[in-house]
Amino acid sequence: DTEVTQTPKHLVMGMTNKKSLKCEQHMGHRAMYWYKQKAKKPPELMFVYSYEKLSINESVPSRFSPECPNSSLLNLHLHALQPEDSALYLCASSDTDRGFRLFFGQGTRLTVV
């Protein structure tokens, strides 16, 4: 199983809503990532978890709150977002073998209205 599964595929939320994005991998990878991608731009790193601990936070606003409940799951909790936060949110995982190549999910297309 070489898949990273993200849910939901699409999400529309208001600026006062609270929602969560979910990501799951069953490859036994120790590192999991959240990237944000705007249209026609490269993915921008947001957070990295290593062995279920937050290891990298790229100065992301606190309205984005990551959580890693166990080694297979990664959540991104969203609260009080702005329209400019609308983007494709990508989850990925990697391990120390094969040079830390990333396995990506298909992403969640988020629209904030």
Next chain:
Amino acid sequence: SQQGEEDPQALSIQEGENATMNCSYKTSINNLQWYRQNSGRGLVHLILIRSNEREKHSGRLRVTLDTSKKSSSLLITASRAADTASYFCATRRSYNTDKLIFGTGTRLQVFP
């Protein structure tokens, strides 16, 4: 901040032609990777080249790395319409970091 810049930003070719994309980066690296992204979907890893390697091949893909110039190129030979996608280089600065930073990307269009 982005580590890599790619050129061209966009490339249009006919099926059967070769496509070359270039990536330049700013700091020393442990490895450089190339990814492909079909419109609005997740990225797929294509090939990884380590800092002590100069060239790698995988099927119709050829990647070169010049650490003295801090640049890499991806060559797709005998392109197909199905190769239409965005291509990104990504760099990892050292062996002990999980941080992978993506370049600006090249949008490739292959016409049948």
